[in-house]
Amino acid sequence: MFAPVLLAALAGGCVTTPNGGPRTTQASRSPQMQQAQALAVGAAAQAGPARKAQDEQIDRLLAQLDNATLARDTAALPQGDPLYNHAGRALLLRGLPLPRPFDRSAWKFDAGNRPAADRDGYRPPVRLAVLLPLSGSLATAAAPVRDGLLAGYFAETRAKPEVQFYDTATGVTAAYERAVAEGNDFVIGPLGRDEVTTVFSRPSLPVPVLALNRGDVPPPAGNASFSLTPEDEGVAAAEWLLARKATRVLVVGGEDDSQRRATLALRERLGERGAVVVDVVGSATTDYASHAQKGVDGMFLAIRGPAARAVMARFSLAGLTGKPVVATSQLLSGTGNAAEDAALDGIAFPAETWSTQGIHGLPSATAAAALLPSAQGPAARLFAFGHDAWQLTAYLERLASSADGRIQGATGTLRIDGFGNVQRTPAWSTFRGGIVVPL
Structure with missing residues (x-):
């Protein structure tokens, strides 16, 4: 992991902190980082298209920095700086480590009803709802996702949640509300892009969601989005x-x-x-x-x-x-x-x-394809995607709260950025x- 003090010292333009360590001054940061920081302060009070435009401008500024400068200037950002989550996401996209966990002051994920986490961070929900189109035109795409999720679920030998599937073909809003009313404490899905937008546009989400696509609006605080786009x-x-x-x-x-x-x-x-x-x-x-x-x-x-x-x-x-x-x-x-x-x-x-390469808990892709039509050919990718949706759910708290939080999933190395988007580094x-x- 990059050490903030070391990075700041290497950058030059350092001053001494009260504990004797050097830190990077505002003036010594790159011009792009300073511009991005000013934009991030303003963006924090915006929403909708204006916020999206500001975020895109911030990302373009950060993209201009080389790896060393991006890592140095990110490490120098103070705790709670609105730019940190943007800069941290830029680091993840380049496969670089975070200097500290993402700032999640607005993260409302509450796992207080669950048993304590195992040493590896395993802490699944108590009751899990899965929102998928089990009928209709998207049912074919949903089948391998469902089967991959269940393969990961049944491969786990530790305590697991009750799982209930809800069909979104007749309306995603009704499916989500039913999942909430029936006492589920976490939701996987929905799968369709428009469905995700509908769910993430709700005034409130009393039960947190791991959506299986990117919507037209970002995940609300405490919720996440996973996709293969x-x-x-x-x-x-x-x-x-x-x-x-x-x-x-x-x-x-x-x-x-x-x-x-x-x-x-x-x-x-x-x-x-x-x-x-x-x-x-x-x-x-x-x-x-x-x-x-x-x-x-x-x-x-x-x-x-x-x-x-x-x-x-x-x-x-x-x-x-x-x-x-x-x-x-x-x-x-x-x-x-x-x-x-x-x-x-x-x-x-x-x-x-x-x-x-194969992963622990799943048979080889060849063996799975011989057993399940939903793991054959192009569907195998969605099967792996469903497996990873279960893994993300079981380890979400650790992923959200650790600087090095990651899991080695069937689709690649998975991490969650400061905005709730799962970042996948492919194999x-x-x-x-x-x-x-x-x-």
Whole structure:
């Protein structure tokens, strides 16, 4: 963990505190941090679109800082400073440690009705409600989430809560109110983006919620949001490229909604960090030589496996061999033949820890797929997601209150930022000899 005193001393411009230790003065902090701090003070009194605009401006300022400066200036922020949660989130997105726990003065999560936590932080609810679309058009997506949650639940040998499922297909408001009336002390769900917005827009949430998607409004204090979004993959890919000094990136993108959203998030993140997307082209492009001549030093693929195999061959012809290449998880779609997939060797992509390394408490992804249709193919990702929803619920208090609070979930390493958003660091994987292996 970064030590605040050490970081401040290394930064220069230090004064001596009453206990004899150095600290960073306001004047010695970066201009971006000072601007962001002023904005954070004003944003604390705002809500709605105005607050969102201020938060985005703060994030853009923090994104301009290199890792060392961001860590130093974050550690120097005093307890209770409204900027700390923003800066801490920026650290998590880069895989950097927090200097101290997030400031949660408005965190209303109350676990007082539960037995004391075990040494590892395990402290599940007493009665757990799960809000999912068990019927209707979203039921197919909900089934692997439900089964993954139950797999994690039944794998736990310690005391567990009573679990009750509520169908949101006939109305998420009614489902939540019924869960509250029936005495549940924690809620997992809902799953749909609009449903999450509806729940988080309520005047009050008497029972705290772990939503399974991002809504159009942030989680109210004491509530949390967990999702697997294309935007998260785009941001993660941008950070992966930046960590490898790639600042001029060529994007090969597809046309579906997920691919476009991942590409937009990557472009925005690179722009915030001073890098650029040189070009965005489709997978049907046959000659990349003209793009390579623009000083490309990294590539991003938002396409499926079969298209990526052809693109990698064309990269080689254009002289782009040896440069870092990162893709979205859609790279796995259409793969499975090692002889053909050898063309994908070396591409980094976000994968689930469960599928590449396995995790305690779950059978291997291969074994689970042989037993359950809901753990097969693309559904396996949602199965892992459901498993992690249970883990987050059981360890929420520890995650929320510790500077190093994290769990090694089926979808990756999970932490919760100061605004209640679960931050996921994926288990990066690659192809080697046409076989998927951990990176």
